[in-house]
Structures are given as structure tokens and as C-alpha cells.
Amino acid sequence: MSGQSTAGRKVLSLILLIAGGCLLVGALVLDFMGSPLTFRGTMLIIGAIGIIIGAYLFPTVKHHRKIINILFLFPLLFTFAVTVIIPLVLGVFYSLTDWNGIRFNNFLGLENYTSMFKEPAFIWSILITILFVVFNMVLVNVVGFLLALLCTSNLKGLGFFRASYFLPNLIGGIVLGYIWQFVFNNVLTEITEKISGNQASILSTTSTAFAGIIVVYIWQYAGYIMLIYITGLTQVPKDVLEASQIDGANRIETLFKIKIPMIASTITICTFLTLTSAFKQFDVNMALTNGSGSVADFMGSYLTNGTQMLALNIYNTAISKDNYAMGQAKAVFFFIILAVVSLVQVRISNKKEVEM
Template sequence: MNTKNAKTLPLIFMVVGALLTIYALILDFMKSTGELRGYILILGVILLILGIFKIPNKKHTKIVNMVFLFPMIFTFAVTVIIPFILGIVYSFTDWNGIQVTKFVGLSNYITMFKQSDYVYSFVITVIYTVINMILVNVVGFALALVCSSKIKGTSFFRSAYFLPNLIGGLVLGYVWQFIFNKVFTTVFAGSVSMLTNANLALLAILIVNTWQYAGYIMLIYLTGLQTVPKDVLEAAGVDGASAITTLFKIKMPMIANTFTVCIFLTLVNSFKQFDLNLAITNGAPSRIMGADIIQSTELLALNIYNTAIRKNNYALGQTKAVVFFIILAVVSLTQVAISKKKEVEL
């Protein structure tokens, strides 16, 4: 077989094999009866594999790579890209979760911003995000400093601090709901659960999230601290630099990129908080705001869920989700840009 045929034949096998495979899948999707589609699928797969392994030289490696990447790209498109595009389209319709009957333009967006519960959820989500971002990073960095010190048992402490992060948010939320409602009120007789107080319920979620997530952030900070050259620290010690000076003048500037990563992770995690919010309070307790009764701890993600699933308003819920994505993207990109600028200054 000459060189030209050696290059062409595998490509023909691949194309025919791919077409036969797709045709067999279409027949299966259309509920076609008979054994024909099975034989077509087997033949298509065989030709596709033969074509891949018969490619003679490196010029065709891109084709081979694309063939192997196709399942991943196809899955990503079907599960992420296409639903995202459809979600944007549905936000301009009266979609009921099954079908679209008419195009409503910006009506859903106008309705969304007129809802006092949505505005309230947005405000408390921002407050929650700022406080939680500070708490988790401060606690996580403090734990990293402890675990990077020369005290005994640091391996145990690392495992113990990280352990809460291995528990699922919903499970952890229900466990802590029991602790707040039953354990604390029993131990401290006569006390009222934080979860029944509209002013303290959000604090309970902050406490649990910090307890769960600080250990994960600690590991990232710990990795950053271990990259600081020991000779630099030894030189600082010889020059008489105190532990505080070494921390603020040497360690922190040298792990500025670690701060960027941790702040980004906690920012995104806080803004899209859902599982703990659902399990611990489910938005309760209620609060009177003007003429409306709203849920005092209903963060944005839970508000979107309740709008679509519980109130059966899928179009409005999708509209809120689109705006939620835009806000999260803008805030995240802004935070990363500012942090990168600070890294350069440090």
C-alpha cells in the first residue's frame, strides 16, 4: 500500500465508522425495532477503532486527539453549554418547565427586581459573603500558621481541621440544626435556639460554614507557607526580625498568590451557598418587611430554588439564575483583578 493510500484509508474508516455509529444511535433514539441498529453500531465502532489505530504518521495525531476528546466535549456541551444557552432563552419566555407558550421580553427581569424577597436575599447574600469570606480566610490562615509551627501533633491537627470538609453540606446542616435546636437548648436550660431568632439565624449559618470550610482553606495556605524559602526565614531570624515582622513583611508578601486563590474560592463558595442554607434554616425564620413577609435567611441560591421548584415559576427562577451568574462572574473577575494588582505591589 503506497503512502497516499496509507493516509487516506484510515480517514475513510474513521468517517464511515463515525457516521454509522451516529446513525445507529439515531435509530435507537427513534425506538427502531429489530437487530439492524445493533449490527450497524458494532460495524461503526469497529471501523472507527481501525481508522484510529491505522493512522500512519504524526500528522494525524490531532484527528486522533479530537476523536478521543469528542465524548468529553459532547458531554460538556450537552450538560453545560446547551442548558446555559437555553436558560438565557427561557428567561425571556413564560416557560413552565415543560413548554414555552409565548415570548415575554424583559417582563421576568422587571418582575424579579420588583420582588422585595429577591432584593432582600441579594442584600443579605452580599453581607453574608463579605463576613464569611473574612471569617474563613482569617481562621484558615491562623490554623495554617499553627500547623506550620514546630509544635507536636501538627499532623493530627491538620487532619482534624480538614475533617469537617469531607462531610456533605446537607448532612452537616441537619446535624448542626439538631445541635442548635436540641443540644444547645438542653445544655443551656431556658435558652432559645439561634435558628428561631431572625437576627441570629444567619450567624448560625456563618458559624457552621466557617467550621466546615476553614480546614480546606487552611491546607491551601499551608501549602503556600511551605513554599517560603527557609534560608530567607533564617536570615530574617539572624537579623533579629520578630515573628510578627517575619509574618507581615516576609511570609504574607511571598504567598500573595495564595491569598488570591483562597479569597476567590471563599467568595464564590459564599455567594452560591445553598446546601447549608437549605438544611439549617431553609430560609426561616420569617421577618416582616413593609407589607411583605419574607424569609430572613433566604440567600440568593435558595431564593432561586424556591422560586422555580416550590413556587413552580420556572421562567422567573431561570431569570434569577441568569442574573445570579452574571453577578457572580463580574464579582469574581473583579476580585481576581484587584488581588493580582495587589500581588504586583507586594
């Protein structure tokens, strides 16, 4: 690189840095003064771009790598900090105040946390979420595993079956929630009416509606879990299977004594996935029942949120009932449970894998 072009680059880089800096500072000053000028946003962005290009062009051999590192990390770290880290910290803080979604007036300490446990509807949501998670972890894994066995046998048209089992997973929870609402309310009732004369939809009673959510969830998720099990099963070495056959093991023995122990790590992944996703279930719950369902007597009160799981309870507390601080406190509690459960689950599975 010739001396002249280096000097030229240096001047250009400095001009960009200084001009960018001026624009940035100017825009920030306008912002802090509460200026109504609408071009201040554009100014801020142009200033930032100027600084970035200036820094990139800065002619230095020694620090160039460092500058590139920072420039490369910046976009993702910046968006991550603004969307995850800052809201998380603020969220934990807001849960200790009487925040209304915009500002807060008083610091309440743990008051939100103590009062949410006095709310029977919330306790009910916790209980049915746990029930839902347990049911799903077992059922989705069993169904997914059986489907995987089916799809690794020498069945004709395997590709078609595999794709059709996976298909529901492509559809968003809101849309399929409504589709299933139609199935339960219109199609299934017609069938049951013909068979038994009973015309009631299963979504109209709490316990059957809860079962309905589980059915939809399995329908949506089992195909995905199946794919992971298929990958696990095809990685079981062929010679091990052959050896067991020579030793006279029948199909069932091979399954329980060889295949299942050898895919222990896949089982861990799948239980983890079903656990966390069932915990966070929101879309289907909202579209299918929107949490409705009556409970005659729970902790001495009548509930109308029979099928409302935690995530939906948090949403409704904050958005529908406009109680942001309480919703946030519940969300922090939700986060803590989720973190503890996942850590415990990973720990237990790791131990089991080592033993096997």
C-alpha cells in the same frame, strides 16, 4: 506493514464506517419519526462506536494523527457541550420567555428581569448573600490563617490537629447541615438552658440563624483554607526568616512584614475560593434552615425567607413554586454577578501583588 494487511484493514475500516453510519442514520430516522421502538438507542450507540473504531482503523499515515486528535477530544467535548454549553445558551434564551420547564409560549423580553427586582424576597436574598459572602471571606480567611500559623508552629501532635481541623470538609453539606441542626436545636439549647434558663434555639430567630449558618460554614471550610495557607507559609524561604531574626525583628513584625506579604498569592487564591464558594452556598443553607426566618418589614412587606440565600432562592422559585422562567432569569443574574465579582477580585489582587 505488508500490503495485504493494509488492504484488509482498509476493508474492515470501511465496513465499520459504512455499517456504523447506516445504523446511526437509521436510528436518527427512527427518532425523528417518533418511533416507539426501544432498540433505537442501542442502535445509535452501536453505530457511533462502529464509526469510531472504523475511523481509528482507517489506514492512513498522513491523517492518522489528526484522526486520533479528534477521537481523543470527542468524548469530553461532547459531554461538555451537552451538559454545559447547550444548557447555558438555552438558559439565557429561556430567561427571556415564559418557559415552564418543558416548553414556552411567549417571548417576554426582559419582563422576568424587571419583575424579579420588584420582589422584596429576592432583594432580601441578594442582600443577605452579599452579607454572608463578606462575613465569610473575612472570617474563614482569618480563622484559616490563624489555624495555619498554629499548625506551622512547633506543636506536638501536629498531624492529628491538622487532620481534625480538615475533617469537616470531607462531609457533604446536606449531612452536616442536619448534624448541626441537631447541635443547635438540641444540644446548644440544653446548655443555654442550664446557664441562663433560655431554651430558644438560635435557629428560631432570623439574625441568630444567619449567624448559625456562618458558624457552620466556617467549621466546614476553614480547615481547607488552612491547608492552603500552610502550603503558602512553608514556602516562605527560611533564609529570609533568619535574616529578619538577625535584624532583630520580633514574631509580630516577622508575621506582618515578611510572612503576610510573601504569601500574597496564597491570600488571593483563598479569597477567591471563599468568595465563589460562599456565593454558591446551597446545601448547608437548605439542610440547616431551608431559608426560613421571618422579617417583619422589608420594603413594606412581611418576609418568611429570612435566611434564604440566592442559590436557594433560585431553586425554590423554579422547583417549589414551579416558576421556571423566573428562576432561570434569577440564575442568569446570579451568573452575571458572580462573573463580575470574580473578575474584579482577581484584577484587584493582581494589582496588589505587583505593588508588593
